[in-house]
Amino acid sequence: MGVALRDARRSVTSWCRRHTIGGDGTVAAVRRGQRQGEPGALSREQELELIDTLRGVHPDAFGLDEELWTRQSLQGLIQQHFGLTLETGTVGAYLRAWGLGPREPRERACGLCVGAVERWVRSEYPAITRAAQEHLAEVYWLGRVRLRGTMPAADVVSAVSSRGRVRFMITTPSVDPALPRDFVLRLSGAEQRTVHLIVDGSWARNEWPRRLPRRIVPHPLPSCGRAQAA
Template sequence: MGVVVRDARRLSPAAQEDLRRRAVAAVKAGHTQAAVATVFGVSPKTVWRWINAFDRQGNRALKAGKRGRRPGEQKALDPRQQARVRRAVLHKNPDQVALPGLVWTRPQVRRLIRDWFGIDLSLVTVGKYLRSWGLSPQKPIRRAYEQNPEAVARWLDVKYPAIEAQARKEKAIILWLDQTGLRSDAAVGATWAPVGQTPVVAKTGRRFGVNVMAAISNKGELYFTCYHGSFTGPMFLAWLDRLVRQLGRKIHLIVDGRPVHRRVTVRDWLAERVDRVEMHFLPGYAPELNPVELLNADVKHHVAQANPATPAELSAAAASHLRRRQNQPETVKALFRKPEVRYAAG
């Protein structure tokens, strides 16, 4: 078979073509693929690939071509398989294709590929496929199936502009309010989606938590309280009364439709103070319209970094981060530049 080739990759394209032809000829002459691989300085798998290509396409398969891999060429998944997986990631949740969970992670995509095609890929390879398809891991917007698109459109086009105009006329402040729970075992997830497009779309040991109620304005103002136990009407009114006294000007308060906000006692209290505070309800099942949801996510992320070991540490971490944000009005204002709440930026 001739002289041993030390590294075929260093040869020119023409020399590599000649090497491929001689290697195929050697195998066809009766030499083993392993022996040919040793002599020509390539792997047995490479020799097998040359033989397979020659058997399918003849000498044309051995010709020198432009170096580098064309999109979709010599990959574990062929273009049709890639397109099918990409469609699933873009248009379905994992639970719609018999997989657990609601967000796409690399292990989920790897499992899908294994289930559909019997191909087991590494997580690194799965990540390369996802990026080659123009996808990136992103935090999804959670959107309820029960959401009424017409109510959302009416809020964006009619109701909120009217609130904004009234507040401007009264020199009042608009505050968005929300409550959230922080848990010691909380986790944050992400899903793969097209780059630049926010996707739409749920521990063991002793667990503990603390609740936070916060209100923010598009001017960067932030007011909050941390509490344990259930959210009740008396607690809500006591905090709201302190807020009204502290601000000394009329408040237009935007809230969700949770039962406490709709209690008769709350309505009666507001009716007696209509010149100082008015409450407006967001459309049902539309939390993405409330910028405080973004603050909640920010708090949860930073509190998790603190790894609180006790309820007191959890409360302290939450209060500390919120006080920091109170001193960073530009950061609070930046929340209103997110696409889903940009309507409220003022």
């Protein structure tokens, strides 16, 4: 009976995580059926090359003045790498196609977790925002999207501020990858700002970085997978 219950919990957790991570990220050229050489945009080959260029590296590796990728730093990399000047709105369209952007809290939960997330938003989230205001801190919502249409597969790890600013990195996924420590530390920036991080069910608690500086305050969003925390 105990083994069956554990197996059932693992199945629920796995389903929940697939729902949370799955998102709707897709290579933009695939999504819009872009034709080769379409003006004002990257070709599919260029977009795939861009994604590969972004894997595991940050803007400062290219001399860009950002800790993590944003719409502006991505625009700069495209100019640097391809010699193309894309409008800010066009770059934003790529990010939206990749599944990046503000989401409602309930959209970060599977069907089994929605009620718990909505209760959490009413009962816990106000205290987080008050603490952030008192310490002039930023609040970020962290999540992960599996980007479809690439080979090998790519995960987009993102942080969306309460004001809607998107910061991200692209990784090549492994089995149950941990929340990247470097990504979390870079959210605090060189100024070592205090940040509150609301982490969705993309990562179990035992996949979070350990021994983070006190200026980085993580908060778990309710998820079926939290029962698996170490």
